[in-house]
Amino acid sequence: MSEGKLIPLRRVAGRPDELSDEALLAGCASGERAALGALFDRHHAAVYRFLARVSGAVERDLDDLVQATFLEVPGAAGRYRGTARVPTWLLAVAANVARHHARAEGRRRKAHARLAEVPPGGSPRPDEAVERRQLVLRVGAALADLSYDLRVVFVMCDVEEVPGVEAARVLGVREGTLWRRLHDARRALRAALEGDRR
Template identity: 30%
Template sequence: MPDRAATEAIAWSTLPDAELVALAQRGQRGAFRELMQRCNQRLFRVARAVVRDDAEAEDVVQEAYTHAFAALSTFRGESSLSTWLTRIVLNEANGRLRRRRPSVDIATFEATPQEDSRVVSFPNRFGNEDPAAAAARAQIRGLIEHAIDDLPDAFRIVFIMREVEGCSVDETATTLGVRPETVKTRLHRARRLLRGTLQDSLAATLGEAFPFLGPRCARMTEAVLARLAAATEATTGDRL
């Protein structure tokens, strides 16, 4: 017979987001754990698109989850849970970015002709090598990630959400608070910049960019749950 933990894990995984949210709002940590595991990859990728650092992106997501859990009672389902969480992650990530350096006026960049722009100049080192080879894929993925990192901030987040995470134009626009036409324009500019850097043959590896490995997912989830448990214990202690 499966142990109790395995049975509970299977039960959580069969529930839709709406039921999990309702259970999490009633204090069921297992439901919140399942929601985190479903959203971790997108939120990590979005956070990393802003801060451009793996470790800080993890910290951003953990902090955002803590805020989200505290405000879960305010979630009304007017947008999807992932969209709601993504906004919280973006607020946290952009807040850190503003504290770290002054922002760049994206309108100025968008108004500048960029027909021959390149993000970075990469030599054609791979020639006709088979992209299915593991070593080659790792090198290619590194080039892609580096090129994406060097996109202007507003273009990079749109590119990550649309091309890497597969979000729709409307969802991306709603999440970022911009018009759908702006999303389309920025994605077009991002693609054009990347084409100036990367060969078209690399496009098939985009889905592998910024891989979200199991250990990272588990580490982030457990860290958030530990923080919530500590906060609950502190609150309980204050009442005694």
């Protein structure tokens, strides 16, 4: 007779790579680490990208934000209503994490320090590549200067191409509000860049 000690393993119903995002989220809600791992594997790149642009964090700070985002998932998964795709919902979770991040005084100082590093508008440009890089840096600085709400909407809708209807749902705002914020964000960015130019 076998003396093997059989340890039952709670598991997601199926292999993570075969499951839908929704099923993985259901697994996360019931405390399945494997489901959370699979969700991380599937969507970490988008979350990293989004948080880097929304928060301006780099390196370890960015890692912390991504980690905090995915740690929120098991608790928040039960509130998922299926009104938006899971990747969009994850970005909304990340946006909330970034909002808290933005409140920390130390992080603000870093953001300001980053602004100080942006080259002045009138610096010489030996070639187009440098000019382009400077322009990108100015966009980054202008983006960091936007209010949090405008920044999130701009990054989510314009950069990450989340449909407006879906973004409004996960951000908990009306569509009209979202479009207004997006319009304000674009206008503010253009104004900032033109101001630099002058």
